[in-house]
Amino acid sequence: MKIGLPKETTNQETRVALTPANISRLMKKPIQVLVEAGAGVAAGYPDQEYVDAGATLITDRAALLRDADIITVVNAKDEQLDELRAHTREGQLVIGMMDPLVQYQTLADAAESGMTAVALELIPRITRAQSMDVLSSMATIAGYKAVIQAAQYAPRLFPMMMTAAGTLKPCRAFVMGVGVAGLQACATAKRLGAVVEAYDIRPAAREQILSVGAKPVELDIEAENTETKGGYATEQSDDFIRRQQQAMANVLAQQDVVITTAAIPGRKAPVLVTKAMVEAMKPGSVIVDLAAETGGNCELTQAGEEVVHNGVTILGPKNIAGTAATHASQMYGTNLENLLKLLLDDQGQLQLDFEDEIVKDTVVSHGGALVNTRLRELAGMPELAKPEAEAASTETNAGTETE
Structure with a gap:
């Protein structure tokens, strides 16, 4: 089995999918790893x-993409x-972040x-998959870096x-929205000495806000169905x-720094801060919008x-995790390493067990078809028959043997 690590070419990406430490641990299995020259240089790995x-x-590069399984x-x-x-x-496996809820037709x-494509954004939020959760890893870095950027721009x-x-x-x-990024932003701002407040529509967020030393802001409005099964905030009505927005205007007018993190997978980010709200804020205030790539929380x-x-x-930072490429790659690589250990057996051969929740949720295409149920619904496609684990393993190994 050959694992290929090409150099990133998308949007001046500085991260790398696997670090030398990840490769060293993966090679305890009988595999070969092909690395494109310069793949890790931007992330600090020569x-x-x-x-x-x-x-x-x-x-x-073309040979690597052709030869890797x-x-x-x-x-x-x-x-x-x-x-x-x-x-x-045919039969080659590609693993990475694919923005699948937006790029479903392209996939x-x-x-x-x-x-065979594996979209890391679809890792289920279950205990067994925590060590593979790329989104949480990158959100941790984004929350930290948002505060650092705010401190750089703030005149205070x-x-x-x-x-x-x-x-x-x-x-x-x-901080508006206290998922992983928001909580990390609260904790970082608190460590830097700021007076920190935070808001989230989820009732369970109150204790989380307090746990990182911030003060919960409570608005006199109620929302229904505030949290999805995976722990994300749900989309609210207009x-x-x-x-x-009306209740939040007075809160924003008192702040020096505002960090917004509200995002809904596959949807445009909700506008939480209007132009009028910005105009009521103090001159010199700074807003860091972590939802900028999906439309932004600020108008x-x-x-x-x-x-x-x-x-x-x-x-409105883009790829903010890439500004800390060394640690971002370390976290991403470890998430990916843990997933690869699940997918590879002791002989280093790929085994796709579609009875496994992690495999079922993250494999988006296989055998010439879009197989992920959620993506097929978005694309308006009928439901497919469930792939068999044994057949998936046989097809992939057959592709390997022809190399």
């Missing part, structure tokens, strides 16, 4: 470290997905090439300081969002841009 870990360095990437999206579709052969087209210091020149009041920071957010409106700076 080629020699991969060679020392036992990998084979490849300079011909499993291709591991960070982003199987946009132009990199198009490239993979052009080079992959359906890619399935026709015979590619975060901690209270008592100096000979007088006492400096601490920065007031407010009327609820309007009432939420004025522009993805990848810095916007200044009425003295308020609005940042």
Whole structure:
């Protein structure tokens, strides 16, 4: 079994899917790892470290994509997905982040090439899969980096300081949405000395907010069905969002830093901060919108841009986890390593057990078809017969033996 690690080409991606440490541990199984020259350099992992870990360095990218039985990437999206579709052969497995709830039609087209695709965003939020949860890993980094960016742009210091020149009041920071990213933002801002408040529509979030030293903000409005089975906040009605905006305006006017994290998988991000709310904020305030890539929680957010409106700076970072590429790659690589250990047997052969919840949820295409039930529903396709684990294993191994 050959695992391929190509260099990322999507949107100036700096992360790498596997680190030398991941490869060293994976090679305890009888496998071979092919690494494209320069794959980890941007993340702080030079080629020699991969060679020392036992990998084979490849300079011909097309040959790597052709020869590997499993291709591991960070982003199987946009132009990199198009490239993979052009080079992959029948039975080859591609693992990466694929934005499947948006790119389902593209993945359906890619399935026709015979590619078996595993979308890491679909890892189920169950105890057994926590060590494979890429979204939580990247959200941890995003929450931390959002606070660091806010501190860089804010004209105020975060901690209270008592100096000979007088006492400096601490920065007031407010976090909207306290999933993994929001909680990490709360904890980071608190460590930097800010007075931290946070809000989330989920009742269970109150204790989580308190656990990281922040103060919950409670609005006199009620939402129904606030949380999905996977722990995500559910999409709310337009009327609820309007009432939420009205109640939130006074809270925002008191803040120096606002970090928004509200995102719904496969949907446009809800607008929580309107133009009028921004105009009521203090000059010099900073908004960091972590939902910028899916439309933004602030009405004025522009993805990848810095916007200044009425003295308020609005940042819409893209791929914020990539700004901490070394640790982001370490976390991503460990998540991927754990998934690969599930998929590979003791002989290093691929075994796709579709009775396993993790395999069933994350494999989006196999055997020339889109097989994920959720994606087929989005694409308006009829339900498929359930793939058999034994057949999946036989087909994949057969593809390997022809190499």
